[in-house]
Amino acid sequence: MRHIVINHGVPKMILTDQGPCCESEEFRSCLKKLGIKRLRTAPYHPQTNGLPERNSRTIKGWLLAKGGNWQVDLLMVLLAHRASIQTTTDKSPFMLMYCRYPRLPVDREIGVWLVTRLFPEELGVERRKARENLTVVQECTGEKMASSKARPFPLGPKVKWKDRQNPERSGLGVAEAG
Incomplete structure (x- = not known):
């Protein structure tokens, strides 16, 4: 958390899983002190x-x-x-964050130092384009998910199942309706 705040400032909210480090009293106290709203992911999801x-x-x-x-x-x-260009945004995360290309170890080895830097107004345009590209990809993914069919499982054969409320009951059993 310290690294995030020092490098990027205090976020309004943070999404965490329910791992031990995110459930500790120290972590909760830090979030409260900084006024950060915490959202949790669903367990096992x-x-x-x-x-x-x-x-x-x-x-x-x-x-x-x-x-x-x-x-x-x-x-x-x-x-x-x-530093890799992402197909969803057509830019590298580094470029979208820092407004320039990163200097890589290979650049020094081959003697090339890119000094390409975007002006603030260009960065705004590039970030907008990245958001638009991401929206298109998300819409395509949503359409693909909506058109996919759930696989039916017939009653009777044995299946592995997990009882999250009572883990010792998990195991191999016969599928039941519902």
Whole structure:
């Protein structure tokens, strides 16, 4: 939380999962002191926090591909991810945040230092375009989801199930109506 506030200022609200670090008294006290409204994702429902979950999956995949030490590689993988142009916005997250291209280690190696920087009015235009692109992608995804059919499961065969209220009851059983 300290990192977010120091680098970006105090947010109005924050969306968290229900992990131990987000449920601690220290975290709640910090949010209260800073006047930050807290929203929680639904337990066992990662889709609530879809974009960060998708980013985490991408980053984990890159870290696994590197096959090295995650603690050492994580910062470089994050830099690569933030410098990559996203198909949904047609810009890199770094460019949309800082109004310039990042300086990458490879730039120094090949002797190229991009000094391309957007003027404030250009940044506003680029962010608007990014939001429009994102809206189009979200609408297409929504249409695709709306047109998909739920798979019917016939009564009778055994299925795995989970009782979130009473976890020891979870297991393998016969599907029932309802």
